[in-house]
Amino acid sequence: MIDDAGIFANSSKSPPLTSRQGHWLALILLLLAAFLRFTYLVSLPHGYSEDEIINIRLVDNVRQGDIFVFFPGEDGGREGGYHVFAALATALVGDGPIGFRILSSWLSVLSVAILFTLGNHLFNPLVGIMAAALMTVNMSSILLARTASSDVTVAFLVSATMLALARSLPVYRRTRVGTSNVLSFSALGTLLGLGLYLHPSSLFIVAGALAYIAHLVFIRNQMFRQRRSYTGFAMLLMLIISIPYLIATVNLPQYSGINRILVSYDADWSHSIIDGLQGIMLVGDLNPLHNLPGRPLLDIISAAAILRGIVACVQRRYRPRFMLLLIMFLLTLPAALIVPESPNFARMAVILPQLGLFFGMGVYAFLRLAVFSDRFFRWLAVSGIVALLALNLIWTWQDLVADWRENEQVMQVVNGELGQIAHYLDYVGDAAPVVFCNPDWQNMQPSPTLNDAEKVLLMMNRDSLHYHEANCANTLLLTNGGELQRLIFFDSEAYAAANPHLQAWLALGKSVATDLPKNAVIELEIAELLAEKTGTLTTTAPVSYAREVAVPEPISPAIRFGGNLTLLGYEPEVPRSFVPGETVDIITYWRVDGELPPDLTLFTQILADPVTPIVTRHYIGVNPTRKRERDIFIQATQLQLPAITLPGEYAISVGLYRERLDQRLPVLKDGQAHGDRLFLYTIDVLPAEASETSG
Numbered sequence: 001m002i003d004d005a006g007i008f009a010n011s012s013k014s015p016p017l018t019s020r021q022g023h024w025l026a027l028i029l030l031l032l033a034a035f036l037r038f039t040y041l042v043s044l045p046h047g048y049s050e051d052e053i054i055n056i057r058l059v060d061n062v063r064q065g066d067i068f069v070f071f072p073g074e075d076g077g078r079e080g081g082y083h084v085f086a087a088l089a090t091a092l093v094g095d096g097p098i099g100f101r102i103l104s105s106w107l108s109v110l111s112v113a114i115l116f117t118l119g120n121h122l123f124n125p126l127v128g129i130m131a132a133a134l135m136t137v138n139m140s141s142i143l144l145a146r147t148a149s150s151d152v153t154v155a156f157l158v159s160a161t162m163l164a165l166a167r168s169l170p171v172y173r174r175t176r177v178g179t180s181n182v183l184s185f186s187a188l189g190t191l192l193g194l195g196l197y198l199h200p201s202s203l204f205i206v207a208g209a210l211a212y213i214a215h216l217v218f219i220r221n222q223m224f225r226q227r228r229s230y231t232g233f234a235m236l237l238m239l240i241i242s243i244p245y246l247i248a249t250v251n252l253p254q255y256s257g258i259n260r261i262l263v264s265y266d267a268d269w270s271h272s273i274i275d276g277l278q279g280i281m282l283v284g285d286l287n288p289l290h291n292l293p294g295r296p297l298l299d300i301i302s303a304a305a306i307l308r309g310i311v312a313c314v315q316r317r318y319r320p321r322f323m324l325l326l327i328m329f330l331l332t333l334p335a336a337l338i339v340p341e342s343p344n345f346a347r348m349a350v351i352l353p354q355l356g357l358f359f360g361m362g363v364y365a366f367l368r369l370a371v372f373s374d375r376f377f378r379w380l381a382v383s384g385i386v387a388l389l390a391l392n393l394i395w396t397w398q399d400l401v402a403d404w405r406e407n408e409q410v411m412q413v414v415n416g417e418l419g420q421i422a423h424y425l426d427y428v429g430d431a432a433p434v435v436f437c438n439p440d441w442q443n444m445q446p447s448p449t450l451n452d453a454e455k456v457l458l459m460m461n462r463d464s465l466h467y468h469e470a471n472c473a474n475t476l477l478l479t480n481g482g483e484l485q486r487l488i489f490f491d492s493e494a495y496a497a498a499n500p501h502l503q504a505w506l507a508l509g510k511s512v513a514t515d516l517p518k519n520a521v522i523e524l525e526i527a528e529l530l531a532e533k534t535g536t537l538t539t540t541a542p543v544s545y546a547r548e549v550a551v552p553e554p555i556s557p558a559i560r561f562g563g564n565l566t567l568l569g570y571e572p573e574v575p576r577s578f579v580p581g582e583t584v585d586i587i588t589y590w591r592v593d594g595e596l597p598p599d600l601t602l603f604t605q606i607l608a609d610p611v612t613p614i615v616t617r618h619y620i621g622v623n624p625t626r627k628r629e630r631d632i633f634i635q636a637t638q639l640q641l642p643a644i645t646l647p648g649e650y651a652i653s654v655g656l657y658r659e660r661l662d663q664r665l666p667v668l669k670d671g672q673a674h675g676d677r678l679f680l681y682t683i684d685v686l687p688a689e690a691s692e693t694s695g
Contacts, residue, residue, distance in 0.1 A: 022125025047419025077255025193241025279343025475621020537569025
C-alpha cells in the first residue's frame with residue numbers, strides 16, 4: 001500500500017507553505033521564543049520558590065560530588081539527572097538566577113525547534129509552524145522556562161522522543177531513500193534511557209514509545225521488519241543506560257518515580273480528569289508558579305482547532321504517522337490529568353507538544369476547506385490565523401510582564417521581596433558596607449531550609465558580596481565607626497520590632513526609595529553623632545573593676561578586653577527600679593579593634609553580691625566572624641528578674657566569654673589582665689507589694 005496524498009501529505013499541489021518559507025518562519029519563531037524566555041530572566045520572577053531552592057541546593061550537592069539517582073526529600077524524592085545537567089550549565093555561565101535558570105530556557109527554546117522539525121517531518125511545514133507558534137506564545141511554557149525545575153525537561157523529552165521515533169521507524173508506507181538509522185536509533189535509546197533520570201513523566205513517554213513499536217509489530221509493518229535489529233539496538237541501549245535507575249528503584253522504592261506516580265493516583269480520578277480538561281480552555285491552574293491563577297492553558301479558538309486536529313488524526317489512525325501522535329498523546333495523558341490539585345500546567349507539559357501538533361493539523365484542515373480555494377478567502381483565513389497568534393502573544397505578554405509579575409500570590413511563593421533585595425544588592429555593588437539584619441545567623445547547624453539572608457545570597461548574580469550580620473532586633477551594628485552603610489531588613493515587621501533604643505538610631509537613617517518593600521533597606525550615616533555619643537559616655541557612664549582585683553572606684557571607658565573588643569560604655573538613662581518578674585534592659589556600646597574569635601559571646605549578669613549572680617545570659621547579637629576593625633555595635637541585653645527575687649540593691653556586670661574554650665576573656669589594663677568582668681551600675685528591686693500599692 002502507498003500512503004495517501006490527502007490533506008496532510010506533503011503535496012506539491014498548491015502548498016500553503018513552502019519548505020523555505022517554513023524554515024524562515026521557524027527562525028523568526030525561535031527568535032521570538034528566545035525573546036520571551038530570556039527577557040527579564042533575572043527579575044521575572046524576582047526570586048525563587050521553595051521548590052527551586054531545593055533544586056538549587058541539590059545542584060550544589062552535585063558540584064560537590066554527591067550524585068544520586070534519587071535525591072530523598074519530604075515530597076517523596078527527586079530524580080537526580082536534572083541536577084547533573086544544571087551543574088554543568090552553572091559551570092559554564094556561573095551561579096545566580098541566570099546560571100540556574102538558563103538550562104530551562106535553553107531546553108524550552110530547543111523544544112520549539114524540535115517541535116517544528118517534528119511537524120514538518122510528519123506532515124508539512126505549516127503544521128510544524130503552527131505547533132511551534134503555539135508553544136512559543138504559551139504562557140505555561142514560558143513560565144517553566146524561567147524556573148529551575150525538571151518540569152521543563154518534559155516537553156523537550158516528549159518532542160525529541162517523537163522525533164527520534166519518526167526518524168527511526170517507518171511513519172510513511174514508503175522507504176526513505178539513502179538514509180542511515182544508526183544515529184536516529186542511538187538518539188532514541190539514549191533519550192528513553194536518560195529521560196528516566198530527569199522526570200517521572202518519562203515513564204509515560206517510554207510507555208508511549210514501546211506502545212508505538214508494539215503497534216508496528218502488531219500490524220506487521222513491512223518496513224519495520226527491516227529495522228528490527230536497529231530497534232533491538234535502541235532498546236538494549238535504553239536498558240543499559242537505565243540499569244542504575246532500575247537498581248535504585250528496587251532498593252529505594254519510596255523515592256522512585258513509580259511510587260510518586262502511584263501516590264498521585266490516590267486522588268479522585270474523575271474530578272482530576274474533569275478539572276484538567278476544563279483547565280485547557282476554561283479555568284486554568286491556580287498555582288501561581290505555573291500560571292497566572294485561573295488563566296486557561298489555551299484560548300477557545302485554539303482549543304477548537306486542537307479538537308479538529310484530534311478528529312483528523314483519529315480518522316487516519318491506520319497510518320503510522322497519525323498513530324504515533326495518537327499513541328504518544330493517549331499514553332501521556334494520565335500523567336497530565338491524574339495529578340493532585342488538577343489542573344497542573346507543569347504536569348501538562350507532557351502533552352503540550354502533542355496539543356501543538358493537533359493545533360497545526362486543525363489549522364491546516366481548516367485552510368484546505370473548499371471555500372478557501374479562492375485566493376481572497378485564503379488570505380482572509382491566513383490573516384485571521386496570524387491575528388489569533390498575535391492576540392495570544394499580546395495576551396501572554398500582558399499577563400506575564402504586568403499581571404503575573406505584580407501578583408501578590410506570585411510574590412509570596414517566589415519569595416519576591418527577597419528577590420527584589422538581591423537584585424538591588426547586585427545593582428548597587430560594594431559602594432557601602434552591607435549589614436544583614438539576620439536573627440538566624442547564630443544557627444550554625446545544617447538545616448533543610450535556608451534563612452532569609454541565605455536565600456538572598458542564593459538569588460544574587462555574584463558571590464563576592466562582603467556583608468556583616470547582626471540581630472537588629474536587639475543589636476545594631478555600625479560599620480567603620482558609623483560611616484555610610486546599608487541595613488537590610490528581610491522581614492517587613494523586623495524594623496518595627498527593634499528595641500526602642502535602637503529604633504532611635506535607625507530613625508536617623510533613610511529608607512531607600514526603589515522597588516523595594518518599605519524599610520527593607522535603610523541607609524545610615526551617623527559617624528559624627530556616634531563619636532559624640534561615645535565621647536559623652538566617658539563622663540556619664542563610669543564602670544569599675546571586679547572587687548577581687550581592685551578597690552571599686554569609678555573609671556571612665558573605653559575599657560579593652562582580650563579578644564580585640566573594647567567596651568565604650570553603657571546607656572545611663574535607663575530605668576533602675578524594678579519589681580520581681582520584670583525585664584531589665586542593659587544597653588552597652590562596643591568597638592571592634594581587630595579579628596574576633598568565632599565563638600566569642602558576651603555575658604551579662606545581675607548579682608546579689610560580687611560572686612552570686614541571680615541571672616546570667618550569654619549572648620552576642622553580631623556575627624564575630626564578619627566584623628572589621630572600627631566596627632561599633634550597640635547591644636540591648638534583656639534579663640528577666642526571677643519572681644522570687646528579694647528586695648534590695650543588685651549590680652550589673654558584663655564580660656566576654658569563649659564558648660568552645662569555656663573560658664572568660666580578661667579585662668586589660670595597660671596590656672595586663674585585670675579581672676574578667678566589669679561592673680556597670682546598680683539597680684533596685686522593690687517589693688512586689690510596693691508596685692501594687694503605687695499602681
